[in-house]
Amino acid sequence: MPVYTEMKKxxxxxxxxxxxxxxxxxxxxxxxxxxxxxxxxxxxxPAPVPRVRTExxxxxxxxxxxxxxxxxxxxxxxLTGAMHKDLESNAVVVDEDKCVGCWTCIISxxxxxxxxxxxxxxVVKCDLCPDREIPACVDNCPNEALTLVMDIEEVCQTVI
Amino acid sequence: xxxxxxxxxxxxxxxxxxxxxxxxDRKGSLTIVSDEAVPAYSKPLISKYLSGERTIENILYRPAxxxxxxxxxxxxxxxxxxxxxxxxxAHCEDGKLIQWEKLLLATGGKPIIPGIKGLDKEGVFTFTSxxxxxxxxxxxxxxxxxxxxxxxxxxxxxxxxxxxxxxxxTVVEMKDRVLNTILDEHTxxxxxxxxRKAGIKVITGHTVVEVSGDDSITEAILDDGATIPCDLxxxxxxxxxxxVLASNTEIKxxxxxxxxxxxxxxxxxxxxxxxxxxxYDPVYDENRVIPVWPNAYMGGxxxxxxxxxxxxxxxxSTSLNSLNYFGIDIVSAGLVTSPGEDYEVITRQENDMxxxxxxxxxxxxxxxxxxxxxxxxxxxxxxxxxxxxEEFKQALLSDDFGLASLPQKLWKEKLQT
Ligand SMILES: Cc1cc2nc3c(=O)[nH]c(=O)nc-3n(C[C@H](O)[C@H](O)[C@H](O)COP(=O)(O)OP(=O)(O)OC[C@H]3O[C@@H](n4cnc5c(N)ncnc54)[C@H](O)[C@@H]3O)c2cc1C
Numbered sequence: 120m121p122v123y124t125e126m127k128k129x130x131x132x133x134x135x136x137x138x139x140x141x142x143x144x145x146x147x148x149x150x151x152x153x154x155x156x157x158x159x160x161x162x163x164x165p166a167p168v169p170r171v172r173t174e175x176x177x178x179x180x181x182x183x184x185x186x187x188x189x190x191x192x193x194x195x196x197x198l199t200g201a202m203h204k205d206l207e208s209n210a211v212v213v214d215e216d217k218c219v220g221c222w223t224c225i226i227s228x229x230x231x232x233x234x235x236x237x238x239x240x241x242v243v244k245c246d247l248c249p250d251r252e253i254p255a256c257v258d259n260c261p262n263e264a265l266t267l268v269m270d271i272e273e274v275c276q277t278v279i
Numbered sequence: 280x281x282x283x284x285x286x287x288x289x290x291x292x293x294x295x296x297x298x299x300x301x302x303x304d305r306k307g308s309l310t311i312v313s314d315e316a317v318p319a320y321s322k323p324l325i326s327k328y329l330s331g332e333r334t335i336e337n338i339l340y341r342p343a344x345x346x347x348x349x350x351x352x353x354x355x356x357x358x359x360x361x362x363x364x365x366x367x368x369a370h371c372e373d374g375k376l377i378q379w380e381k382l383l384l385a386t387g388g389k390p391i392i393p394g395i396k397g398l399d400k401e402g403v404f405t406f407t408s409x410x411x412x413x414x415x416x417x418x419x420x421x422x423x424x425x426x427x428x429x430x431x432x433x434x435x436x437x438x439x440x441x442x443x444x445x446x447x448x449t450v451v452e453m454k455d456r457v458l459n460t461i462l463d464e465h466t467x468x469x470x471x472x473x474x475r476k477a478g479i480k481v482i483t484g485h486t487v488v489e490v491s492g493d494d495s496i497t498e499a500i501l502d503d504g505a506t507i508p509c510d511l512x513x514x515x516x517x518x519x520x521x522x523v524l525a526s527n528t529e530i531k532x533x534x535x536x537x538x539x540x541x542x543x544x545x546x547x548x549x550x551x552x553x554x555x556x557x558x559y560d561p562v563y564d565e566n567r568v569i570p571v572w573p574n575a576y577m578g579g580x581x582x583x584x585x586x587x588x589x590x591x592x593x594x595x596s597t598s599l600n601s602l603n604y605f606g607i608d609i610v611s612a613g614l615v616t617s618p619g620e621d622y623e624v625i626t627r628q629e630n631d632m633x634x635x636x637x638x639x640x641x642x643x644x645x646x647x648x649x650x651x652x653x654x655x656x657x658x659x660x661x662x663x664x665x666x667x668x669e670e671f672k673q674a675l676l677s678d679d680f681g682l683a684s685l686p687q688k689l690w691k692e693k694l695q696t
Contacts, residue, residue, distance in 0.1 A: 131696050176683035181696070183682055195295070195580060196573030196599075198323045200340045217337070219327060222601040223573060225652055226610040229660035229693065230682065234653050239608065 122274040126209045127247050129257055129265055131181050136173075136264035138180035142256035143169040149248055149255035165237025170245040171256050172232060182256065182265055185232050185245035187211045189272070193224035193233060193244075201241075208247070209272050215241045281378045282310040282352065284586055285369060287359050287524065288385030289313035290322060291572045292553030294340060295579025296383050296586065301349045303587035309351050310377065312369075316356035318343065320409055323572060326440035329412040338409075362524050364546055381548050381586040384525060384536060385579055388518030388554035388570055395428070395514075397490035403512045406437040418511065419444060425511040426450075426499040428487050430457035432600065434515035435470070438479050439604055441511075449480040449507050451487050451499070461600040463615045465626075465633055466649050473605040487512075518570055520555045533557055535568040540592045542582035550586060552578030561595040561665055562613040562644050569598045595663050601652075610655045613637070613662055614645030627676040634676040641669035654680050661685075 144156070151159035151167035159167050172183045191211045194202045201217035202224050204210070213224075218241035225233045225242065236243045248254040257265045284300055286293045289311050300309055313319075317335070324338040346353040354371075361370040362382075369377045390405040392398060404415050423446045427434045430452030438448045450457065456467035457474070471481050482501070489500040490512050498506045520535035531537045531545040535557040542550045542558070552558070553575030557566040574596050584591035599612040614637050617624045622644065626635040630650075636658060637645035643662035648655040658675060661668055666689070668675065674684040682690040690696075 131694050133696050172681065174679070174681040174683035179683060179687075181683065181694070183694070186694070192573075195576045198572050199321045199338070219324065219333075220603050221323065222603055222608060222610060222652060223599070226599055226601055226612060226648075226655045226659050227573060228656035231654045231657040233656070235608070239603075239606075 123271050124207065124209050124274045126187070126270045126272045127254070128187070128268045128270045129184050129245075129247070129254060130268050131184070132264050132266060133179060133181035134264075135262045136180045136182065137262060138173055138175050139261065140173050141259050141261065142171050142182045142265055143173055145255040145259040146171045146245075149251070150243070168234055168237055168243050170232070170234065170243060183230055183232055184256070184265075185211060186230060187245075187247070192227040192229065196223045196227040198223055206274065208249075209274055210247050211244070212246055213242055213244055215243070218242055280310070280375070281308070283307035283380045284309040284383070285377055285379035285381070286311045286383045286385055287369070288383075288387055288553070288555075289315070289319050289353070289355070290340075290385065290387055290553070291575035292385030292387070292555075292579035292582075293383065294319050295576035296385065296550075296552065296583035297349065297351055297579075299580040299583025300587045301351075303584060303589050305350070307587070309349075310354060311346075311351055312354045312357050312359055312371075312377070314356065314358035315408065315410065317409055318345070318353070318355070321572075322407070323436070325406070325409055325412045326436040328409070329416055329437075329440040330443040332443070335409070359524060362528055364528050364530070364549070367548075379548075382550065383579070383582050383586065384530075384544070384549070384551040384555055385553050385575070386521040386524060386555045387575075389521045390514065391516040391519050392514060393428070393516055395487055395490060397492070397496065398512075398514060400490060400492060401495045402492075402510055403490060403496065403514065406433050406513050406515050407518060412440075415441075415511070415513070419446070421445070423447065423511050424449075424507075424509040425513060426487065426490075426507050426509045427513045427515055428499075429515035429517065430454075430481065430483065431460060431515065431517055432458065432602075433517070434513070435474075435602075435604060437513045437515055438474070441513075442477065442479055446511065449482060449509070450474070451485060451501065451507075452481070452483045453486045455484050457481060457483065458602075461598070461602075461611050461615060462609065463635065463647055465628075465635075466609050466611070466647055469607055469633070469649060470602070470604065470609070473607050477605045518554060520568055522555065525551075525555075533566070537566060538578075541585045541590065542578055542593055543585065550582040552582045558593060559595055560597045561663060562597045569596070571598060571600065573599060595665075597663065599659060607649065608652050609647065609649040610652045611647040612645065612655075612659050613643070615647055625672065625676060636672075636675050638668065638672060641667045641672075643668055643675075651678075657682065
């Protein structure tokens with residue numbers, strides 16, 4: 120029997136994006152060691168890395184985040200098994216201890232949204248902020264250019 | 280014994296297939312056979328085991344409870360010696376017979392052993408399995424000298440591991456540069472420079488013609504007569520499809536086992552994937568053997584769906600490689616050097632960053648990114664899916680290249696906005 124889960128999805132609404140970059144700032148802070156904006160940006164070594172990217176072209180701008188694909192190429196191409204779908208949340212997550220930093224997932228990601236950590240030891244990616252009800256990027260977007268929607272998805276029961 | 284699904288080979292391809300089958304069919308009996316007596320592990324990480332950076336547990340590809348949780352009968356340390364296609368029976372070395380309904384050949388590759396004199400001596404190893412590195416590990420003592428024959432991915436991987444174990448390493452590459460099938464001149468040179476700087480000796484443009492010594496080896500002799508003292512030799516010329524099971528059967532073989540877009544061989548209910556097979560490559564628009572991990576997994580996944588009765592087409596994929604040796608990060612995919620005049624090459628270089636894209640008729644046919652590698656995935660996706668890029672080709676290598684550089688219709692589709 121298929122099992123379904125309610126899954127967080129971050130919806131991009133480019134019409135409301137003013138390219139302020141706050142999503143990136145707060146993503147960085149949320150994924151820093153200290154979770155303190157000053158320390159995160161000024162003191163931490165290695166510097167924390169944002170998992171969201173802002174893009175613009177002429178009048179258009181938007182944030183790009185991991186889409187937690189239903190068919191995640193990063194998971195299928197991972198050499199170690201570090202990249203996987205979480206059995207409960209269905210999010211695509213990386214086990215940073217297992218990751219060796221081969222970067223095969225980076226070239227496999229159609230969104231180009233996986234990045235190396237500050238030390239280039241392992242990959243980092245959007246984890247939908249497991250410690251927060253609402254992901255930091257969404258929570259701090261002043262304009263609802265990023266919104267949280269809940270999706271019903273079938274849980275993949277086999278991969279890991 | 281009888282099984283609905285029989286998978287031969289317990290690596291990227293075999294596991295990809297098993298996971299796909301279990302997504303569609305939780306109950307049908309599923310058996311994986313492996314002649315290696317370990318659960319699935321990451322082949323590319325055998326070097327990390329040899330270097331001492333990882334234990335065996337830490338290079339396992341799936342958690343220990345994987346087989347049980349997925350109701351898979353795992354026959355480890357069991358070698359299949361012959362297939363009887365008419366009666367759908369696999370013969371094991373120990374006499375066991377396994378009858379299948381659907382069969383997958385995921386037997387991978389085998390190391391190429393060149394005709395060099397002396398390779399039968401003690402101290403000569405290949406570098407393609409956990410068994411290989413465990414044997415090398417046992418033979419390691421202090422102050423050793425190693426010669427690596429072959430400067431491709433496997434040779435480089437072996438060099439790094441041995442180097443980290445304090446071995447004095449010399450790599451001998453026949454062509455004029457290391458990693459010549461997956462990198463271009465510029466990036467090969469970058470890699471070579473990094474190896475030399477670390478302390479690995481690199482000899483290009485020469486081959487080893489003989490490994491000499493009485494019982495154990497003492498030196499490698501090159502084609503120009505030069506000798507390199509050594510007590511360890513690693514043969515790392517490359518791999519060839521492991522075709523023993525398919526040869527002398529009705530299964531069609533070219534270089535590898537020939538499969539269609541559904542990963543089906545020319546025999547009904549027999550599938551193949553990974554290093555043993557030849558699958559569709561959109562860059563060449565033909566079937567090719569592409570011995571890389573991601574394609575083995577994807578091919579296995581597609582085979583698994585089709586075996587479970589869900590018709591699924593293999594999404595086009597081509598060669599892709601990524602390297603992280605001695606602090607240089609390089610990714611490449613498809614063609615790495617231009618084959619001729621009808622190809623256009625765009626490159627960009629700044630400090631440690633190097634980017635190159637090869638185009639033909641407005642389509643991407645190859646790419647290399649070094650230093651700044653994050654955006655390569657977008658190009659790889661455009662290449663695989665044959666998306667025309669003529670209109671925005673100048674943006675492909677820029678620092679701020681992203682989805683917004685693509686036509687609006689494309690990024691809107693991708694981001695579902
Ligand atoms: C040192 C090294 C480094 C590599 N680095 C990379 C890398 O960085 N990136 C990348 O993408 N790829 C890399 N590769 C290549 C990658 O490992 C292969 O492409 C991948 O393992 C292919 O998977 P497969 O399932 O087709 O076959 P394999 O991994 O070769 O597995 C086949 C299995 O089948 C078993 N088998 C064969 N015949 C029988 C039989 N008759 N009975 C029972 N069992 C049998 C074999 O013993 C083996 O366990 C590397 C390979 C090596 C050796």
